[in-house]
Structure formats: C-alpha cells, structure tokens
Amino acid sequence: MSSAALPASPRIIPVILSGGSGSRLWPVSRGSFPKQFWPLLTERTLLQETALRGKAAGLGQPIVVCNEAHRFIIAEQLREAGIDEARILLEPSARNSAPAIAAAAFLVAEQTPDAILWVMAADAAITDLAGLFATLDTAVEAATQGYIATFGIQPNKPETGYGYIERGTALPDVPGAFHVARFMEKPDLERATALVQDARYSWNSGMFVARADILLREIAAFEPDIHTHVGQAVAHRKSDLDFERLDPEMFNLSPDISIDYAVAERTRHAAVVPASFGWSDIGSWDALWEISPKDEEGNVISGDVFLDATRNCYVRSDAAVTAVMGVENLVVVVTEDAVMVSHRDRAQDVKKMVTRLTQAGRAEASSHNRMYRPWGFYESLIRGDRFQVKRIHVDPGHVLSLQKHFHRAEHWVVVAGTAVVTRDEAEIIVRENESVYLPLGCTHRLANPGKIALTLIEVQSGPYLGEDDIIRLDDVYARQ
Numbered sequence: 001m002s003s004a005a006l007p008a009s010p011r012i013i014p015v016i017l018s019g020g021s022g023s024r025l026w027p028v029s030r031g032s033f034p035k036q037f038w039p040l041l042t043e044r045t046l047l048q049e050t051a052l053r054g055k056a057a058g059l060g061q062p063i064v065v066c067n068e069a070h071r072f073i074i075a076e077q078l079r080e081a082g083i084d085e086a087r088i089l090l091e092p093s094a095r096n097s098a099p100a101i102a103a104a105a106f107l108v109a110e111q112t113p114d115a116i117l118w119v120m121a122a123d124a125a126i127t128d129l130a131g132l133f134a135t136l137d138t139a140v141e142a143a144t145q146g147y148i149a150t151f152g153i154q155p156n157k158p159e160t161g162y163g164y165i166e167r168g169t170a171l172p173d174v175p176g177a178f179h180v181a182r183f184m185e186k187p188d189l190e191r192a193t194a195l196v197q198d199a200r201y202s203w204n205s206g207m208f209v210a211r212a213d214i215l216l217r218e219i220a221a222f223e224p225d226i227h228t229h230v231g232q233a234v235a236h237r238k239s240d241l242d243f244e245r246l247d248p249e250m251f252n253l254s255p256d257i258s259i260d261y262a263v264a265e266r267t268r269h270a271a272v273v274p275a276s277f278g279w280s281d282i283g284s285w286d287a288l289w290e291i292s293p294k295d296e297e298g299n300v301i302s303g304d305v306f307l308d309a310t311r312n313c314y315v316r317s318d319a320a321v322t323a324v325m326g327v328e329n330l331v332v333v334v335t336e337d338a339v340m341v342s343h344r345d346r347a348q349d350v351k352k353m354v355t356r357l358t359q360a361g362r363a364e365a366s367s368h369n370r371m372y373r374p375w376g377f378y379e380s381l382i383r384g385d386r387f388q389v390k391r392i393h394v395d396p397g398h399v400l401s402l403q404k405h406f407h408r409a410e411h412w413v414v415v416a417g418t419a420v421v422t423r424d425e426a427e428i429i430v431r432e433n434e435s436v437y438l439p440l441g442c443t444h445r446l447a448n449p450g451k452i453a454l455t456l457i458e459v460q461s462g463p464y465l466g467e468d469d470i471i472r473l474d475d476v477y478a479r480q
Helices: 047-055 068-080 097-109 129-144 189-195 212-222 225-236 260-266 285-291 346-359
Strands: 012-018 061-065 087-093 117-121 148-153 164-170 178-184 202-211 239-242 244-247 271-273 300-309 314-323 330-334 340-342 370-373 376-384 387-394 402-404 408-416 419-422 426-430 435-436 444-447 454-461 470-472
Touching: 012 047, 012 097, 047 129, 061 068, 061 346, 068 087, 068 330, 087 387, 097 212, 097 225, 097 244, 097 260, 117 129, 117 212, 117 370, 117 402, 129 148, 129 202, 129 260, 129 271, 148 164, 148 260, 148 330, 164 271, 178 189, 178 426, 202 271, 202 454, 212 370, 244 300, 271 285, 285 314, 285 330, 285 346, 340 346, 370 454, 376 454, 387 444, 408 419, 419 435
Parallel strands: 012 061, 012 117, 061 087, 087 244, 148 271, 300 314, 314 330
Antiparallel strands: 117 202, 148 202, 164 178, 164 202, 178 271, 239 244, 330 340, 370 376, 376 387, 387 454, 402 444, 402 470, 408 435, 408 454, 419 426, 419 444
8 A cells, every 4th residue: 555645644444344145156155155255266265365455555453244153264264364363243133234334433433433444345356456555545535534435446348236336526635536426226238338438437346435433423314223223232242252242132223224325325425436456246157257367268167177169158166077068158166065057147147046945945055065163164974864974074172062962862983183072971082993972962072182183974863963953061162
C-alpha cells in the first residue's frame, strides 16, 4: 500500500465476512465446507488469500465474522497462513451483512471509534494487488472525510450476476472518488449490455471502507433495531478459547438485512472509487473458468483428469480419474460422493439444482462425506443396516471429547500413529495394527499424544448410528 497517499496514520482494520454457503460452486462448495475454505486458484484457500491481502498492505490483524460451525476451520486456516492474532467473532445465527458489519464496528469502536474498517467477503478473488492497494488508498482518504466508500469494478462484459453502481459527481477533495448516484439490482442481459457501454456504471464489489463511528451513526439512523440489538450483543459477548461469542438473545432480535439495503442505498455519504484490479466474486464455475490459467485448448483442469478433443471446459476431479472427450464449453466436477456436469452457460443454475437436492432430502446438498472437526476429520467409508465404517484422522496433540453413546458400540483399529484411549476408568495405549473395543454405554475418549497424525478405522454397530447420539461429558473445545 502506498503510504504517501494515506492520510495522517489512520488505523485500518480488515473485516472479513465469512458467512456464505457457496452453493453456486456445488458439489465442491457446500454448507459444511463452503468455497472460502477451498484452494480454488492457488495453493492457499480463498479465506487465506483474503486475509493475506491485509497483511501485504501492512494493516493490522483482521476481524473475521463467521458462524459457529466454521470457527475451528477458520482459526486453523488463519494459523496456517501465519495470521495468529485475528479476532474471530461468532454469529449465533445468519442475519445478513448489516448486523455482521455492525458487530465488527461496535467491537472496534470500543477502543478506536475513528478507526477505518475495510469490509470484504472471504471468498472473492483479486489478481492485481498493486491496483487494489492504490484503490484502497483513495477509499481510505474518502473514509477519513466521513464517506462510506465502495469499490466499483470496471465491467468487462454484460454480467447479470452482479449489482451495478452509477457514479455521480466527483468528491471535491478526493481525486478518483465520486458520489454514488444510485445502486442498481442485478439487471437482465439486455439492461446489462447497455450498462457496460456507459462509463458511469460499474459492478458492485460489495467491499466497503468507512470509519467505525460513521458506520454506526448511519446504521442508527436507518436501522435503529440493528444498532440497539447488535450493540447489546457485542456488549454482552463472551470469550471462548480463540473466539468471541455474540450474545444470542440480543443478536437474534436484529433485522435480517444486507448492508446495501440497510445503509449504502439510503445514506447521503456513499462514495464509489472506480477500480480495475482483477476482481471476481467467483460466483459460478464459469466465473472460475474465466479467471483460471488455461491450456492451449482453453481448458482448465484440476486433479486426476484426462482430456481428448475437448475445448473451453472446466474439469475438476477430487476423487476418481475423470476422462472427458469430444465436448466443448462444459463444466465437469467430480467429488467423492457427487458428480456435476453443466454447460458453462448454465453454470449459474447450479444453485437451483442444490435446492432440488435439498427438497429431496439429500445430505449431499449441504454436507461433504468428509466432516472437519477441531481435532481433525472423519469420513464414512461404508454404510449398511446397523453398521457403519469410518476413517478418523486426529492431528498431533489433539484430543476428542469425553463421551458416550446410547445406541451404538464401537471398535477402533489404529492404522497409523499411536492412540491413548480412555475407556471408563482405564487408559489404554493402542499402537498400529492394534485395536480396542468400546461397548455400548461406556465412557470413552481418544487422544493423539504423538508428533504424527493418528489414523484409525472405526466400526460402529447398533440400531441407530446418527451423529446426534453423542453425549459429551467433557470437551477441550467447549462444544455442547
């Protein structure tokens, strides 16, 4: 970030919103593990790339606003990226972006009400960091003067998946920034085609830069219920390990509304900074194809993929070998438990298919076969009548909860590493190629005291094998 362009040393705090389910990139992205947690463009995940932009700009540690189910995934991915002091704010329920941003603003305003928040989604891609930081300089200057600035992305095609911003007159003291004339909803193709030919219009990036106290002032003016209830939720928050839990009773009373509807479209202090820094919200597989490196035939491939006479396709396999022949303009995505094939022009319709799967009661609509936990992960290998076989992976130094089951017995076979198993009053060391039996109703716990990952095969047997048949008696991760 070019420090020469900055005003007199404002404190700039990245605020990362990580609340989406990412269903438009199904079957890779699902509610249990949405797209921001996947490495879709580089070896880093989208969340990590987003957080590292703030670090590259020399800014402070970020605030991440997320739901409780993803808290350990976020904490671990940030640590992997070398970001150790992020503040992770847990929403008790999904209430859209306005309450989430208000919570971050209240948190910051407790100590530095004039600090500037740089609010962004966790799952966007940006390819030109120099261009981003130059634009951020301009937005920070506008925010210092009391504006709520957003980035307007220069369109390169008629896009019906984005909202648009019409810029008005120039801000008198901030070169490169303009008043917002109006925000527009996502247009149809005919309207979008006209908009991209008019230099006044840009895509709405959804990023905002504003002082914490200005944001709170405008929220209080237009959505006083958000200001009241979220303010109370922050004031009565509780610390939990690396997280801060908003008070659920107060937060759940807040209206469910986006920051665009709540403030940006109503305030007289909205500003737009036109920008072109390789931004994409990666809102579809086609969008991911557009920004990814391609082979000489225009294909993007990931994983164990073989192509023949294939052009302009996106083909990804996270599971079985995938062979694609004699086709054009397709999206083919293969995971362990689902396959999705679509014409690239219909990639936006994936969300409709996810809705159909949900209505059909298919767990694949929202959950992966591999389920991540703060201690590692598990995945189902075989399901049958009254039995299930799972693979369990426990990271070094981690321990599962002390628990028992009312409907199933378990047999653990260690295939890698060493386990310490608590079974009622006994503590048993189980090494590779050894096993232990856990009868129905016994109190048990699994720990990995070693320096390598622990892998075991779990065989469950009983009349009911649901994950809700777990009675936790003690848990180092403070789960219920």
